[in-house]
Amino acid sequence: MGRCLPFILLLIALPASAQIYKYTDANGNTAYSNQPPDGVKAQPVELPPLNSIEPQSPKDPEPPADxxxxxxxxxxxxxxxxxxxxxxxxxxxxxxxxxxxxxxxxxxxxxxxxxxxxxxxxxxxxxxxxxxxxxxxxxxxxxxxxxxxxxxxxxxxxxxxxxxxxxxxxx
Incomplete structure (x- = not known):
């Protein structure tokens, strides 16, 4: 799990539009990359969409509600x-x-x-x-x-x- 933590953090930090690939390296460890390695069978990883809210420009102020x-x-x-x-x-x-x-x-x-x-x-x-x-x-x-x-x-x-x-x- 210790080796996977940096990869998981990398997955979280990457933008939603980037493609991530999962593969097994020569030592049998699961690894992740943004490019499929040559000569290794890599599977694309489906990431859920990020939830973010963009600030809107303020409209005409509405009177405060009672x-x-x-x-x-x-x-x-x-x-x-x-x-x-x-x-x-x-x-x-x-x-x-x-x-x-x-x-x-x-x-x-x-x-x-x-x-x-x-x-x-x-x-x-x-x-x-x-x-x-x-x-x-x-x-x-x-x-x-x-x-x-x-x-x-x-x-x-x-x-x-x-x-x-x-x-x-x-x-």
Whole structure:
């Protein structure tokens, strides 16, 4: 397993468009490469698509919703909250990229999607995956919430989480 770990990390780091090949080397070890080796039978490896969210340019700001609109009695979900963000210390993300998890009970229903709100503005494309990635977020204090939406309608919104992003400053 020790020899396979660098190859697994390599697989994770490669872009989705690159082809990966799996083969057995002369010593009988399983190896991975982005080019099939000469004279060795190599099998292409199917990789799942990466989940990433690209920042969108902000639209005209919408008026903030009242607190009564955000917490509706008889909500569709018993639990809707973000996890994976530190609340007592800074989040170290040297390139400003990190992921957050959505805790939701019961599971996300049919046409519903998750939409992140970064600093009270929609961030990225809506998704049905409960692991969401933020890319190139500026250092400093931010707030983050997740909404469950059905088309353009907000079904439910999580409480907002305030956190600080810490990045390396390069002169």
């Amino acid at each position: 607190a009564t609109d955000r917490e509706q009695p008889g909500s569709a979900y018993e639990v809707l909250e973000l996890t994976g963000l530190p609340t007592t210390e800074a989040l170290r993300a040297n390139n400003g990229t990190f992921t957050v998890n959505v805790l939701i009970k019961p599971r996300l229903q049919g046409p519903h999607l998750f939409r992140l709100l970064l600093d009270d503005q929609p961030y990225g494309q809506p998704s049905n995956v409960p692991i969401l990635q933020l890319v190139n977020i500026d250092r400093g204090l931010h707030s983050l919430a997740v909404q469950v939406i059905d088309g353009e309608s907000i079904v439910q919104q999580s409480p907002s989480v305030t956190f600080t992003v810490q990045r390396v400053h390069k002169p």
